[in-house]
Amino acid sequence: MNWRDLMRDDHSAVGVKPFSGSFTQQEPIPDAGIAAAVALMKSGRLHRYNVKGNDIGATAKLEAAYAKYQGSLYCLAIASGGAAMSISLRAAGVKPGDPVLTNAFTLAPVPGAIAAVGARPVLVEVTEDLVLDLEDLTAKIITSGAKVLMLSHMRGHICDMDVLTELLTAHRVTLIEDCAHTMGAKWNGTRSGNFGLAGCFSTQTYKHMNSGEGGFLTSDDPEFMARAIIMSGSYMLYERHGAAPDAAVFEKVRLVSPNISSRMDNLRAELLLSQLLKLDDNCERWNARYRRLAEGLRDVPNLVLPHRPQAEAYVASSIQFRVPGLGPKGAERVLAGCAALGVELKWFGEKTPRGFTSSHHSWQYAEAQKLPQTDAIMADLFDMRIPLTFSLTDCDQITGIIRAVLKGELS
């Protein structure tokens, strides 16, 4: 039976009832955040530096609170995750034409941030477990001569950070982490974002905190952070930051770092301050849903879940699985079959970019590169968002649908 027969049949006959939840529905902003945002709007003081006297604005408070959460010396609240990445590359000294290593499987803002500073993305293969292939990385460090790795923890999968940092130290390559999907996650007890020069986070609606748009840049390096703060558009008001280096550090950089206005505002900061208090709880709630989904998919024939090592304390706000041998037609049918039953999957093997792009073939501003391993993995790879508005019972219903559709396709 294929999904068309499934559609024609009484759904209950095969035990699947269409799912009616929304894959894009996030939870509301906490009441305390809404109240603080309303009070701020009444005050009119939305710009981060528009504070009364010696008051500390919400953005500066948020920087201090996030630095504490992250365990980093410095934190800059910023307009987006993409801005955090491009500013960190520039502040790290990347110049136009420089090669910058990154994952071949990631989201468009990552190669985009590299291109935004005029640098050249050098794409590194990923493994079947969706993490950076450290062998290919080693080869490409040597052939490209790149001095910076923008490591994307794509979909929250973390490579062996102990092996990676050793390798990067040996080759004198600077690490910047794209933590858009690993806010709250750890490797061997160290928070994702604390392994290299800087961590870049996004607080855009689909990430682990939601301010519509927004992000953080974290680091322990004072001069790097001073540059980044000036670049973010601090003018000479950098002393009004919540987790910044001493004013003396800015003396050296303040007149030679271009302003790329990318500030966060107090309104978003209020929304985020209220959510930071719930972040760890929410990470646990994501993982409970992930475990339930993974359990429901574990023994589906032909379906492969990525292996997640003990050292990886992940935050699974999405789930990925591969179905080797399905082929493009089969994958299209699985997508359509699941969609007809209310389950929105993304398939990374799609030729034409839809919704968002994660295929390096769509990044034509960068030099075309051969990545056969990544292409083969993405051809079989499915992806699903896990909104916190779904219950554990919803998760069971969803896996029931995926099972039924795959069973129909593969029989």
Ligand SMILES: *Cc1c(COP(=O)(O)O)cnc(C)c1O
């Ligand atoms: C969303 C995302 C970003 C960037 O976030 P924005 O805030 O949208 O700029 C970076 N990397 C990955 C992998 C992402 O999914």
